[in-house]
Amino acid sequence: MSWTDIGRGLNVFDTEPVEGRSKWLDSPQDVLAFATSGEDVSDVVVIARGGTTTFVAPALSLGVRGVLTLQGGVESHLGIVSREFGIPCIVGVSFTEGRETERGETVPEDGTLLRLDTSGVPDGLVQAGGTPS
Template sequence: MTETAAGTVIGRGTSAYTSPEVVEGPVRWLDSPDAVLDLVGSGRIGEYIAISRGGTTTFMAPALAAGVRGLLTLQGMPTSHLGILSREFGIPCLMSVTFTDGVRTERGETVPADDTVVRLDISRGEGAVLLG
């Protein structure tokens, strides 16, 4: 892990849509259509930074349309489906993120635990996820 003045860097990826400000909020791992619909239906989607497995995961579209705070993907590039949609909806998005800290999914990927508060810093066109 890399320490900075802003916090500990727990992941890096490729920016698909940059925001002039740092976006902060709890993360939620959305690995199924049901998980997306549950969060959308909670009425709290605007509080969360969503994590998705792939850049072509079309079931994430309702989360973007409902105004998720930010989006992180484990795969994909800015020209993939979610990269394009994030720009259309104006949602900060970092793709192909590799996390150095977190929990293991059933497929062996590392992601921050649900409700971990992170800062998505892509304000300078660089892609970093900062932990407190």
């Protein structure tokens, strides 16, 4: 499969690259619906607006594949918690492709196959290699 670079940010810690399907979680209600859906989330990369967005933390306990944020730094709440859970995390990601949110940000469509290259510090790379399901 070929991968296209669609975003860059700050890598929270070194891990092997991981792949998963994207899921935008924009509110506590989104997280609750995600957490109670009963679906297997082991291949999901959650995307949230900010690194201090503590309401996303329950998604980490479900065993998601990775975490991306549009804002924040490596010492932000989600960065620290993702490191504790051992879940790859890239913060402050600027996406070049995707859909526009209500606030005008660009994020991948839900279900897009993403690859998080978290093998280096300080830079993390997000690539897309699939289409929404």
